[in-house]
Amino acid sequence: MGSGMVTNQRQADNTDFPTLSDKDRAEAIGCLYDVALDPARYEALLDHWESAISPLRARADFAAPRLLDDPQIASHFRRAGEFLDRIALSEDPDEIDAILAPFDRVAALVFDQENCIRAANEAARIRLNLPEKARLGDLSINADDIEAVAATVRLLIHDSDKDSAVLRVRSRVEGHLIVLRLQRHLAADGTPLVIAASNEVAWPEGFCDILRSAFSLSGAEAEVVRHLVDCRSVNEIATQRGRSVDTIRAQIKSILAKTETHSQLELVRLALSVMDMTSLTLKSATGPRVVSGGDGMLKELDFQSLVTPDGRRLDYLVLGDPGGTPVLYLPLDFGLVRWPASAEAEAERRGWRIIVPLRPGYGLSDMVARSTDYDAALTADTIQILQAESVTRCPIICQSGDFYYAVLLARQNPEMISAIIACSGMLPLTRREQFERMDKWHRFILAGAKYTPHLLPFMVKAGFLLARKIGKRGFFHSVFGNSPGDMATFEDAEVFEAIVTGSDTALSDTHCAHEPFSRQLTSGQLGDWSDEVNALRGQLPVVFMSGTQDPQVPLATLQEFQRDYTWIEFHLFEDAGQLAFFRRWRDVLDRLTALIAE
Incomplete structure (x- = not known):
């Protein structure tokens, strides 16, 4: 990087990393594929992962922090991430229909705590011979198995420590085995439900080829998986395929090794999850978005476009007065490119031209190649935009982790940057405790980027798709x-409009910036760049305006920042959190007025 900033993500040469127990590994993999099948299961993965990984962080070297260098975990994360892109995110207004929507080919039911079948898709009614108003006892399976299903439904509804199960039951109609996968689901009104999906499906055309490609199976091995999914015994498979029992057992052993599963049941669950995932497709894009407009309070603004030296499209917005005094605004990795309508109007009244770059991979700004240094591209793009706007010198307003990029810009172009106001700014995290005291969502992502960067892309991708599925309001909550301060800020009508509209550059029906989000976190900002920050001392004013309810930088961390950087000007707001800019923008603009006047 241009300023000499380095990341401390270099890995130790030895392979003696802390790792998960066999039990935690198996449960993590199960949660992983649950999320790949349904991003709404994301928080269950988050909670399990945190309980398993937290003790390991204490054993990791903070200076060279990669832990859990587990090829088995890494390969499952990578594979699940590849299939995650195929998920169709339904916006069906009927909640029960939305629950069943992903199971368009499999027999699927929804049980309530009274063992009533609240809903069943057409496949279930046909294949399981269900009447219109059915109960669990109406399923065409053996009586003993009915009780086993009932007991499992009760367990999933009442035991918060267990949220999924796989059962094998015998059909009364044909006498063959059926695999039922059961999973707890909490309805919007808080009612606990259980989704049950069976394996009675038509084997998708070309699915053997998918298994062969995903797991490096031979054609014969893929056919064995097919028979196992159909619940056939080893003897039945041997007879059907004209092979010896020992040959089939050897093939199953090879399949378990290649798929990194530990039992035939786990293998069947994996195959069924992959089958569901490959049957889903993302909605087709509706065309490029070229205008930023809100719900009525925000002005509709055109994106400006440039072409970078390497041929990429580069977009940006101008808020406030198009001919006014320039101010660079860095919109955070959430892509918050709009301000509340009143704040944009106030910027115009004060005669300010707020220049907002869209970083690579956001909106219609083209993503950089994987081999390209993302930080270097982002800063070069920003300078190109400032030059296109004929800016020779300006202050920066930035949010949270974007203080890192503000420092990069000030170090690389000292003649161009006159001051930095960091709203809820994050300085270099140099203590393990600064990660541990974050709220769980922020810790999950940032500690993941710090300690297990090779697993971060799946975590971020799943989080983005969850936000698209449950909506930005649900995800924000x-x-x-x-953080009461952040919740109150977000529910302000102008703030809500600005955040939801602005963040379309990161996530919309047609766009998902999960890759650049991950690239930013693993490039440099979680290393120790404190020398670069201190190099600004005496060179330009640096002002932090932070909320004490920030879930990422809580009060104890802010106090450490104040002790470590006594030369930085700090303003703390007790009624604000990470969205301090959106709550206290008037204070920010007043402080900016004074800085511009100096």
Whole structure:
């Protein structure tokens, strides 16, 4: 990188990394494929992962922090991530229909705690011979198995430590085995439900080829998987395929090794999950978005476009007065490119031209190649935009982790940057405790980027798809629910419009910036760049305006920042969190007025 900033993500040469127990590994893999099948299961993965990985962080070297260098875990994360892209995210207004929507080919039911079947798809009614108003006892399976299903439904509804199960039951109609996968689901009104999906499916055309490609299986091995999914015994498979029992057992052993599963049941569950995932497709894009407009309060603004020296499209917005005094605004990795309508109007009244770059991979700004240094591209793009706007010198307003990029810009172009106001700014995290005291969502992502960067892409991709599925309001309430200041800020009508509209550059019906989001976190900002920050001392004003309810940088961490950087000007707001800019923008603009006047 241009300023000499380095990341401390270099890995130790030895392979003696902390690792998960066999039990935690198996449960993590199960949660992983649950999320790949349904991003709404994301928080269950988050909670399990945190309980398993937290003790390992204490044993990892903070200076060279990669832990869990587990090829088995890594390969499952990579594979699940590849299939995650295929998920169709339904926006069906009927909640029960939405629950069943992904199971368009498999027999699927929804049980309530009274053992009533609240809903069943057409496949279930046909293949399981269900009447219109059915109960669990109406299923065409053996009586003993009915009780086993009932007991499992009760367990999933009432035991918060267990949320999924796989059962094998015998059909009364044909006498063959059926695999039922059961999973707890909490309805919007808080009612606990259980989704049950069976394996009675038509084997998708070309699915053997998918298994062969995904797991390096031979054609014969893929056919054995097919028979196992159909619940056939080893003897039955041997007879059907004209092979000896020992040959089939040897093939199953090879399949378990290649798929990194530990039992035939786990293998069947994996195959069924992959089958569901490959049957789903993302909605087709509706065309490029070229205008930023809100719900009525925000002005509709055109994106400006440039072409970079390497031929990429580069977009940006101008808020406020198009001919006014320039101010560079860095919109965070959530792509928050719009301000509340009143704040944009105030910027115009004060005669400010707020220049907002869209970093690579956001909106219609083209993504950089994997071999390209993302930080270097982002800063070069920003300078190109400033030059296109004929800016020779300006202050920066930035949010949270974007203080890192503000420092990069100030170090590389000292003559161009006159001051930095960091709203809820994050300085270099140099203590393990600064990760541990974050709220769980922020810790999950940032500690993941710090300690297990090779697993981060799946975590981020699943989080983005969860936000698309449950909506930005639902996602925000999950992530910021423990910060009353942020919750109150978000529910302000102008703030809500600005955040939801602005973040379309990161996530919309047609766009998902999960890759650049991950690239930013693993490129440099979680290393120790404190020398670069201190190099600005005496060179330009640096002002932090932070909320004490910030779930990422809580008060104890802010106090450490104040002790470590006594020369930085700190303003703390007790009624604000990470969205301090959106809550206290008037204070920010007043401080900016004074800085511009100096």
